[in-house]
Amino acid sequence: MNNTFILMHKDIACGLMLIDRETGSVRDFRQTEKEHAPFLGNASVEKIKRWWEARAVPASRKAMEQIIRASGSFSPKDYLVKNLGLSMTDCYWLCPLDLELEWSRINLFENAGNVYDAQLPFHHASSFDPNASLGGQMDKYWDLRQSPPALVKIAYHDHGQQAVNEAFASYLHKKQNTEIPFVSYSLEKTEDNGTACICNSFTNIKTELIPAIEITDSAKCENDTSIYDHYIQICTAHGIDEGMIRDYMDYQTLTDFIISNTDEHLMNFGVLRDSETLRLIGPAPLFDSGNSMFYADRRRIPYQRHELLQRKITAIHEKEEMMLKHVKNKKIVAADLLPEPEAVMEFYTIHGIPEEKAAFITENYRTKCSMLREFQSGKQISYYLEKKAQITEKSEKV
Numbered sequence: 001m002n003n004t005f006i007l008m009h010k011d012i013a014c015g016l017m018l019i020d021r022e023t024g025s026v027r028d029f030r031q032t033e034k035e036h037a038p039f040l041g042n043a044s045v046e047k048i049k050r051w052w053e054a055r056a057v058p059a060s061r062k063a064m065e066q067i068i069r070a071s072g073s074f075s076p077k078d079y080l081v082k083n084l085g086l087s088m089t090d091c092y093w094l095c096p097l098d099l100e101l102e103w104s105r106i107n108l109f110e111n112a113g114n115v116y117d118a119q120l121p122f123h124h125a126s127s128f129d130p131n132a133s134l135g136g137q138m139d140k141y142w143d144l145r146q147s148p149p150a151l152v153k154i155a156y157h158d159h160g161q162q163a164v165n166e167a168f169a170s171y172l173h174k175k176q177n178t179e180i181p182f183v184s185y186s187l188e189k190t191e192d193n194g195t196a197c198i199c200n201s202f203t204n205i206k207t208e209l210i211p212a213i214e215i216t217d218s219a220k221c222e223n224d225t226s227i228y229d230h231y232i233q234i235c236t237a238h239g240i241d242e243g244m245i246r247d248y249m250d251y252q253t254l255t256d257f258i259i260s261n262t263d264e265h266l267m268n269f270g271v272l273r274d275s276e277t278l279r280l281i282g283p284a285p286l287f288d289s290g291n292s293m294f295y296a297d298r299r300r301i302p303y304q305r306h307e308l309l310q311r312k313i314t315a316i317h318e319k320e321e322m323m324l325k326h327v328k329n330k331k332i333v334a335a336d337l338l339p340e341p342e343a344v345m346e347f348y349t350i351h352g353i354p355e356e357k358a359a360f361i362t363e364n365y366r367t368k369c370s371m372l373r374e375f376q377s378g379k380q381i382s383y384y385l386e387k388k389a390q391i392t393e394k395s396e397k398v
Contacts, residue, residue: 005081005094007048009036010103010275015043017052017094024077026052035278038092040210040218040238047217054213054267055087055133056080067129076132083132088142088149088201090208091275108144109205135267138162138290139194142201149201155290160195162290163187164351167197169259169289171347176337180251181285187351195352202285208275209284213266227266227316228326235271238280245271247332248283253323254333256292256315258368260308263291264315264323293348293361300356302363305371306386321382330376341366 003021007014007029014037018028029048037043038051056076057068073079084101085094086108095101104110108130130142130149140153155163166185173182185197203209212231221230232249236242256264268288272281303311312318316326339347341362348358375381 012036083128087133154194156194161295163195163197183287211270251332259292261292262313309383
């Protein structure tokens with residue numbers, strides 16, 4: 001059975017969405033208003049299908065399974081429909097054709113007081129689960145009992161290292177004394193032996209997050225232009241200072257290189273937008289660095305330089321050396337202000353990471369810092385050159 005919903009941005013109707021109520025999947029979409037629709041007003045059926053898919057809680061998130069079943073939903077996407085597609089990061093939602101609802105009655109920002117249990121939903125005319133649209137693989141929830149609301153992400157595996165990584169990234173950024181915006185995470189142990197990283201929301205009813213994927217997919221990318229530059233060009237065309245957005249991208253690329261972040265995809269960064277004027281304000285604070293510092297790596301012998309560059313990442317490119325080729329401002333990261341390797345060792349052991357794993361993390365980090373300094377001095381960083389140097393070194397020893 002298919003149901004038709006109006007895709008709304010606050011009280012502005014953007015289009016009509018036909019949704020399969022058994023699966024929660026989008027079957028069809030027709031944009032009815034240009035300015036407020038997703039993808040900077042350039043939505044399509046295929047784009048909205050991907051947008052809706054990304055908006056739902058991943059099926060692999062165990063903590064949500066019971067909640068979804070208890071609600072009578074068939075899937076995370078069906079649960080998202082039941083919660084009208086509401087999110088704590090933007091002002092989009094679904095209005096059923098047969099109901100007269102207003103943004104002021106149903107939005108999560110102004111009605112947060114109705115959600116009295118931070119982790120469990122309840123349903124009536126003006127209360128919905130703020131976690132139904134909370135993506136990502138880590139168990140997480142919005143705590144709406146404080147102002148501003150806090151996002152709580154909990155890591156249970158690998159000694160909670162994903163959460164510890166978030167806090168380490170904050171520590172690194174703070175030491176840089178940078179003007180690049182970043183999310184500050186704190187750490188807490190949970191009653192069920194997890195490690196939680198907690199941060200304040202950087203969105204509200206007036207300020208929303210537009211993920212980079214919506215920016216890049218809003219216009220065709222020319223064959224001779226990289227996605228990296230395509231993103232910068234569109235941000236600039238919509239009012240963000242070119243120097244600001246390029247410095248942000250360069251800083252993000254270099255710090256992700258330093259902490260060996262493998263999860264740099266286009267949903268993990270973006271821009272902030274004024275939800276009333278639709279003006280792009282600037283880059284969103286850096287967030288989501290949990291999949292870094294070799295968190296799931298079972299190896300204990302530090303990587304050689306060429307091995308580090310061979311690791312696959314999820315980003316605009318699959319390899320770090322290709323990301324580095326886009327960097328214009330190589331000194332945007334101050335190498336002398338990076339945490340010393342000894343401080344890294346101390347940080348991870350203090351926060352519950354076994355000493356052997358912390359030592360492995362530290363030595364790989366030390367190597368990355370050395371490679372960064374070489375990159376900043378003009379040396380090309382490439383797997384080919386590193387592998388060639390290793391072969392030459394071996395032959396000389398023989």
